Every structure is written in structure tokens, then in C-alpha cells.
Amino acid sequence: MGAMSWPTxxxxxxxxxxxxxxxxKGREDVRVVVSPYRICPLGAHxxxxxxxxxxxTINKGILLGFVPSGSTEVAxxxxxxxxxxxxxxxxxxxxxxxxxxxxxxxxxxxxxxxxEFEWGIYARGALYALQSRGNHLAQGIIGYICGSExxxxxxxxxxxxxGIAYLLALETANGLTVSPxxxxxxxxxxxxxxxxLRNGILDQSAILLSSHGCxxxxxxxxTEHKLIRPPKFLEDQEAEPQKGYKILLAFSxxxxxxxxxxxxxxxxxxxxxxxKVLLNASGNKEVEPFLCNVKPEVYEAHxxxxxxxxxxxxxxxxxxxxxxxxxxxxxxxxxxRAFGExxxxxxxxxxxxxxCGCEPLFQLYEVLLRAPGVFGxxxxxxxxxxxxxxxxxxxxxxxxxxxxxxxYPKLQPVFASQLSHGTAVLICExxxxxxxx
Numbered sequence: 006m007g008a009m010s011w012p013t014x015x016x017x018x019x020x021x022x023x024x025x026x027x028x029x030k031g032r033e034d035v036r037v038v039v040s041p042y043r044i045c046p047l048g049a050h051x052x053x054x055x056x057x058x059x060x061x062t063i064n065k066g067i068l069l070g071f072v073p074s075g076s077t078e079v080a081x082x083x084x085x086x087x088x089x090x091x092x093x094x095x096x097x098x099x100x101x102x103x104x105x106x107x108x109x110x111x112x113x114x115x116x117x118x119x120x121e122f123e124w125g126i127y128a129r130g131a132l133y134a135l136q137s138r139g140n141h142l143a144q145g146i147i148g149y150i151c152g153s154e155x156x157x158x159x160x161x162x163x164x165x166x167x168g169i170a171y172l173l174a175l176e177t178a179n180g181l182t183v184s185p186x187x188x189x190x191x192x193x194x195x196x197x198x199x200x201x202l203r204n205g206i207l208d209q210s211a212i213l214l215s216s217h218g219c220x221x222x223x224x225x226x227x228t229e230h231k232l233i234r235p236p237k238f239l240e241d242q243e244a245e246p247q248k249g250y251k252i253l254l255a256f257s258x259x260x261x262x263x264x265x266x267x268x269x270x271x272x273x274x275x276x277x278x279x280x281k282v283l284l285n286a287s288g289n290k291e292v293e294p295f296l297c298n299v300k301p302e303v304y305e306a307h308x309x310x311x312x313x314x315x316x317x318x319x320x321x322x323x324x325x326x327x328x329x330x331x332x333x334x335x336x337x338x339x340x341x342r343a344f345g346e347x348x349x350x351x352x353x354x355x356x357x358x359x360x361c362g363c364e365p366l367f368q369l370y371e372v373l374l375r376a377p378g379v380f381g382x383x384x385x386x387x388x389x390x391x392x393x394x395x396x397x398x399x400x401x402x403x404x405x406x407x408x409x410x411x412x413y414p415k416l417q418p419v420f421a422s423q424l425s426h427g428t429a430v431l432i433c434e435x436x437x438x439x440x441x442x
Contacts, residue, residue, distance in 0.1 A: 010434075011064040011153075012039055017442060020070035020149060027082065028072045028147040036177060040170040041066035041436040042153075043162045043211035044252060044385055044394045046220075046348050047332040050359045051322050052205025053273050054280070055226030055297030057329045059233075059336075060211030061219070062436035063252055067163070069170040071148035073178040079132075083124055084151025090125030094142040094175070098133040100199045127164065130195035131171035135181075137194060144178045165208035168195045169439050177441060185213040185438075186228065203273045215438040220336045222329075226297040236339035249399035250341055250380070252433040255373055255409050256392045257365040258420030272359065276322060279315040283307050296322045314360075321358035325351060345380025345396050352383030352393075368416045369393045375412070376405040397432075406430040 021032040028034075041062035048058030074080065081090040092098075135142060150170065152163060172191050176183050183191070192209040196202045210223045210230065219232040281294040286307040292298045296319060304323050308316060328347045335344040352370055356362050362370075366384045370393050373382035378401025385394040397405045409430045414421035421429070 011041075011066075011436070012037070012068055012442075016068060020068055020151070023082075023149045024070040024072060024147065027080070027149065028074070030072050034072050035070050036072070036174075037442045038069040038071070038170045038173045038177075038439065039066065039437075039442065040069070040166040040173070040439045041212060041215070042166055043208055043215070044254075045207055045211070046344070046381075046383070046394070046396065047351050048207065048325060048329045049351055049355055049383065050272065050361070051296075051325050051329075052207035052225045053203060054205075054276050054322055055224075055295050056322060056326050057222065057224050058207045058210070059329050059332055060207060060215065060221045060223070062211060062215040062438065063254075063433040064436045065153040065431070065433060066436070067150065067152055067166040067170045069148055069150045069174055071146040071174045071178065074145040074147045077143065077145050079128060079145040080147045081125060081128055082149050084149070086124040088124075090123075090128060092125070092129060092132075094132055094145050094179075096132075098129050098136065098199075100133060100137075100201075126200070127167045127195065128171045130199040131168055131175055131191070133199045134172065134191040134194035135175060137198070138191065140179075140181060142175060142179050146174050146178050148174060162208035162212065164196065165192055166212055166439075168192045169209060169212050173439060173441060188213055189228070203270045212439050215436065217437045218435050220333065222333055226295075233333050233336050235336060251397050251399050251402040252435065253373070253376075253379070253382075253395040253397045253402065253405060253409070254385070254392050254431045254433055255369055255395065255406075255413070256424055256429055257369050258417065258423035258429075259363065259365050259391065260423070272318065272361065275315055275318045279311055279319040279322075282311055282315065283319070286310050317358040317360065321354050324354055324358070328354075341380045341396060341398075345382075348381030348383050348396060349374060352381075355383065365417045365420050366391075366393060369409075369413055372409055372412045372416070373405075376408040377401050378405050402432045406432055 017037055020037055021035040024035045025032045042065050043060050043062050045060045052058050077093040077095045079092050079094060169192055172188055189206055189209045193206050196204055205225050211221055214230055215221045216232050219234055222233055223230040276296055277294045280296045280299055283299045283303055284290055284292050284294060287303045301323055304319060311319060328351050332344055332347045356367060362384055370382055370384055373379055373393055373395045378398035380396045382393055382395035385392050
């Protein structure tokens with residue numbers, strides 16, 4: 006666990022104690038899944054179009070303590086939500102809303118946080134995903150799940166972190182050996198098939214593939230991925246803290262998507278419509294309508310044929326792919342300033358071209374850009390609620406956090422009043438991938 010400080014020994018001890026009491030088993034029998042939250046500094050809103058992304062995990066997230074139940078029964082409790090979820094692994098679970106690639110769904114938000122449905126839905130979704138791909142499960146789990154204390158996780162992929170935690174627990178209890186790449190697909194099944202969302206594979210990939218201090222790169226069309234190591238001086242921040250960075254999470258206080266935004270799924274449909282126009286214009290109408298199937302030179306040659314909204318969505322996609330490529334080089338060379346500038350440009354394109362976000366998030370983004378020591382910032386997640394993320398000089402992180410705590414409430418006193426002072430802005434470190442203790 007080392008410098009990452011999460012989970013702490015106290016957190017692991019507490020979860021083991023709760024599960025051992027629930028199951029009537031010894032604490033040494035309890036395993037704990039650690040499933041971190043992720044940030045996406047570059048590569049926002051392109052995963053559903055097969056674009057290229059960068060991501061890393063942070064030292065906050067989901068913990069799921071569990072033991073095999075000794076029967077087909079699953080029994081779960083939550084640190085955040087009331088009640089107990091019970092079902093059996095030999096029940097057949099049907100998807101809530103199966104969607105095909107070309108089909109449009111009009112929803113007004115992105116991934117729901119687990120509290121917006123009955124909270125056990127992700128556990129049932131994990132079972133559905135495993136069953137639907139031919140896995141036979143005979144063993145249930147008795148488990149207790151909780152998220153990082155006092156943290157509003159919207160915009161940090163809490164839904165994917167929860168889904169992955171349940172997948173890993175059910176697989177372990179049933180002796181299934183599953184690769185990270187297969188679990189990326191299983192979690193996609195939970196989100197796309199079981200819940201009916203149209204998000205891509207950014208979140209799952211970051212959570213399952215990340216390694217401490219590295220930037221995870223993934224091509225969402227081919228699923229090719231690699232870890233981009235920073236130079237030695239960034240990896241060894243304890244030895245040279247003056248050259249290091251921290252990750253700042255600043256929360257808006259906005260927990261629900263604003264009802265007047267046209268929503269996540271309609272943005273996906275617009276990107277596909279843009280791809281269709283460009284492919285038709287270049288004589289490739291039989292190719293699947295995703296922007297990854299449009300060559301940049303085809304886009305440049307035919308972009309004038311796109312109506313204004315579609316032109317903006319396509320511009321975001323192609324410019325964001327370029328920013329990711331430049332960002333990988335900046336990270337590998339340790340140029341945090343250049344990387345931060347690309348993050349900020351990505352945030353601006355999300356606002357101007359992808360047209361997501363809302364007034365509180367725009368203002369929080371601008372406050373972060375004025376904060377001392379900040380290399381770059383953007384809002385995290387789909388941008389319809391939640392938080393902003395910034396890369397900040399390690400030596401000035403405390404000063405920057407204090408600046409945001411003072412300045413943001415001047416602009417959004419009502420939303421800021423929903424936040425507790427201690428968790429309105431958090432200083433985080435890079436995390437590791439999902440794993441089991």
C-alpha cells in the first residue's frame with residue numbers, strides 16, 4: 006500500500022470485521038476488492054466513438070469485503086445505503102434495456118450513481134454479465150460495500166468501480182480466471198446491455214489496467230492499450246517532492262444532472278450521425294457509423310457538409326484524439342506544464358464543441374485555472390454534474406485547494422453550501438488498478 010495510503014489498515018480491518026460478523030466466519034477468511042475511481046485527463050467523450058483515451062486511477066474508490074456464501078445466495082449490505090440486497094446466482098437476470106449499436110436512446114444523463122437505482126442493481130448486473138457470456142456460477146457471496154468517506158463520486162466513474170468490484174468478487178468466489186480485458190467487456194455489458202447506457206469503455210479500462218504513477222493509454226476501437234511511464238523524477242516523488250504533482254478534485258455541489266441538458270445518449274447519437282454524413286460523403290456508407298472509422302483527411306475534406314451541431318461534435322473528436330497523442334509524449338518526458346495545457350484545452354473543447362457541462366462546472370473550471378500551481382484542469386466524467394479535476398504542482402497543492410475553497414462559493418453560494426468544507430476540494434495521488442486483498 007505504501008505511499009498511496011488507500012486503503013488504510015484501519016479501513017481493511019473495519020470491513021473484515023463487518024463481513025465476519027455478517028457471515029459468522031473468521032476475519033482472515035474475508036477478502037477485500039479494491040476498485041479505485043478514475044480520472045481522464047485527456048480523451049474525454051471519445052471512447053464511445055472508438056477514439057483514443059488517457060486515464061489514471063486515484064487513491065480513493067470502492068471497497069467490497071466478501072466471503073463465499075457456501076450456497077447460491079448473495080447477501081449484500083452497503084456503507085452508504087439502507088437495507089440488504091439478496092438474490093441467488095442461479096436466478097436468470099434479464100437486461101433492463103438491451104441496445105444495439107445503431108439504436109438511439111434518449112436519456113438525460115450519463116452513468117447513474119448507484120444510489121439512483123435500487124443500489125443492488127450493479128451486483129445483479131455483474132451476475133447478468135457473467136451469465137450472458139456463458140459462465141456458470143454456483144457460489145454466492147456475503148459482502149459489504151462502501152465508497153471513500155465523505156466523497157461525492159459523481160464524475161469519477163463510481164458506477165464502473167462498483168460493477169468491477171462485484172465482478173471480481175463473484176469471479177473469485179467461483180474460481181473463475183478472468184483477464185482484465187475480459188472484465189472490461191463484462192463491465193461494458195453491465196452498463197450498455199443491463200442498464201441501457203451508451204457509454205464506452207474508458208472507465209472500466211482505467212480501473213482495471215492502471216498502474217501506480219503511469220498514464221493508461223487505450224485505443225477504444227482496437228482495445229490496444231499500454232502504460233506510459235513518467236520519467237524517474239516523477240515516479241520517485243518522495244525523493245524529489247518539489248518536482249512532483251498532485252491531483253486536485255474540486256466538487257461543484259451539483260449532484261443531479263440539470264434537467265435542461267440534452268443528455269449523454271443524445272451526444273452519442275450526434276457523433277454517430279456526423280460519422281454517417283462523413284462516411285457517405287466519402288463513398289463509405291457501408292462502414293459502421295463511428296467517428297473512429299472516418300480518416301482525419303476525410304473529415305478535413307468533407308466537414309463543411311456537417312450541420313453546425315454535428316460539426317462541433319466531430320471537431321471535438323478529432324481535436325481530442327490529437328491532444329491525447331501530444332499528451333502521451335508530454336507525460337513520457339515529464340513535461341507537466343505542456344500536459345496541463347492540453348488538459349485545459351480539452352476542457353474548453355468539451356464546453357464549446359461537445360457542449361456538455363453547466364454553469365457551476367464552468368465556473369469551478371475557471372476558478373481552478375486561476376489557482377496557484379495548477380498546470381491544467383477540466384471537468385471530470387460526462388460533465389453533467391459532479392466535479393472538476395486538476396493537475397497541480399505538489400508543493401502548491403494545499404495553497405491551490407484553499408484558493409478554490411474560498412473562490413468557488415463566491416460564484417455558487419447555494420451549490421457550495423451543499424459541500425462540507427473538508428471534502429469540497431481533495432488533494433489526491435495517483436492510484437493503482439483494481440485488485441483483491
